[in-house]
Amino acid sequence: EVQLVESGGGLVQPGRSLRLSCAASGFTFDDYAMHWVRQAPGKGLEWVSSISWNIGNIGYADSVKGRFTISRDNAKNSLYLQMNSLRAEDTALYYCAKGRTLDSGWDYWGQGTLVTVSS
Amino acid sequence: QSALTQPASVSGSPGQSITISCTGTSSDVGSYNLVSWYQQHPGKAPKLMIYEGSKRPSGVSNGFSGSKSGNTASLTISGLQAEDEADYYCCSYAGSSTWVFGTGTKVTVL
Numbered sequence: 001e002v003q004l005v006e007s008g009g010g011l012v013q014p015g016r017s018l019r020l021s022c023a024a025s026g027f028t029f030d031d032y033a034m035h036w037v038r039q040a041p042g043k044g045l046e047w048v049s050s051i052s053w054n055i056g057n058i059g060y061a062d063s064v065k066g067r068f069t070i071s072r073d074n075a076k077n078s079l080y081l082q083m084n085s086l087r088a089e090d091t092a093l094y095y096c097a098k099g100r101t102l103d104s105g106w107d108y109w110g111q112g113t114l115v116t117v118s119s
Numbered sequence: 120q121s122a123l124t125q126p127a128s129v130s131g132s133p134g135q136s137i138t139i140s141c142t143g144t145s146s147d148v149g150s151y152n153l154v155s156w157y158q159q160h161p162g163k164a165p166k167l168m169i170y171e172g173s174k175r176p177s178g179v180s181n182g183f184s185g186s187k188s189g190n191t192a193s194l195t196i197s198g199l200q201a202e203d204e205a206d207y208y209c210c211s212y213a214g215s216s217t218w219v220f221g222t223g224t225k226v227t228v229l
Contacts, residue, residue, distance in 0.1 A: 035218070037165075044122075044223035045157070045165065045208050050216055059216030062120050095164060105155040105170025106210075112164065 002026040002108045004096050009113030012086055020113055022079040022096030027108075030054075030074035033099035035106055036081050038092035038115075048094070049081065052103075064090075086117045123148065123209055123221035130227040131199045139224045141192040141209030147219055149190035153212035156185055156194045160205045168207075169194060196226070204228045 008020040022034070036048040049070040050059045058070055069082040079096050093114050097106035124142040131137040141148065141156075148154055154172045157165035167176050169185035172192060182197045192211070196203055209221035 037220075044206075045159075045210075045220045047210070047218040047220055050218060052216070057216045059218070061217070097165075100167075100170060100176075104153055104174075105167045105176070106157075106165075107167045107170075107176060109164040109166075 002098065004098060004108055004110035006094060006096050006110045006113035009094065009115045011116045011118065013119050014087060014117055016086055017082070017084045018086060018115060020081040020083065020094055020096075020115070022110060024077045024079065024096075024098070027098070029072075029077040032101075033057075033103040034072060034079045035097045035099065036070060036079075037095045037097055037106075037109075038090075039095070039112075040089075040092040043092075046092070050099075050103075051079070083115070086115075088117050091115060091117045120213065120217060120219055123211060123219055125207075125209060125221040125224045127222070128225045128227065130229055131196075132229045133199055133201065135199050136195060136197045137199060137226065139194045139196075139207055139209075139226070141194070141211075141221045143190050143192075143211055143219070145190055147190075147211040147213040148187065148192050150214065151212045152187075154185070154187060154192040155210045156183075156192075157208045157210065158203075158205045159208065165208065199228055201228050 093112040098108040156169040159165045173185040
């Protein structure tokens with residue numbers, strides 16, 4: 001059974017940093033692209049960042065470029081999101097998602113970890 | 120990276136068909152066959168309903184279908200059921216390892 005479990009969320013002050021993790025199981029992790037998607041309270045889905053299976057292709061939303069860094073450790077079946085210089089508008093539930101073959105859709109999602117940026 | 124445009128809400132009676140549009144540009148929807156659709160019930164994680172514009176993952180009802188014409192993708196729900204009431208989001212590849220979601224559509228079953 002595929003499982004994605006996010007962790008690392010919490011309350012953080014503006015300007016500080018946080019590192020999210022996503023532990024994957026039930027599939028061959030290093031065969032698939034992985035993604036971070038966030039959802040602000042009461043708002044829609046927003047793509048945040050993606051990383052290919054071999055870390056050869058990485059992308060960021062303009063809203064987080066230069067502040068967030070995505071990474072993965074295929075030996076640990078884990079995905080990460082280092083978030084620096086956090087802003088109030090980064091407050092959201094952060095989901096990790098697994099890409100399908102050829103990354104043509106994201107077929108498994110975690111339950112999310114909540115990040116709240118507030119003083 | 121502007122969000123794809125979806126109607127805020129669509130409604131229909133049980134058994135009816137509804138269609139949700141997703142309008143992008145020639146840089147995203149119009150350029151790639153990588154539009155996917157997600158269903159999200161309140162308090163739940165999104166669920167993949169359609170990938171590559173028109174393909175259904177295993178386990179998704181054949182009442183869900185997708186299509187694309189130019190810069191606009193569409194999701195049609197046929198034989199609307201109460202459990203189809205949810206938020207729906209389209210998502211498209213936008214080049215250079217970037218993706219963009221739609222603004223989301225709330226589907227109400229009357």
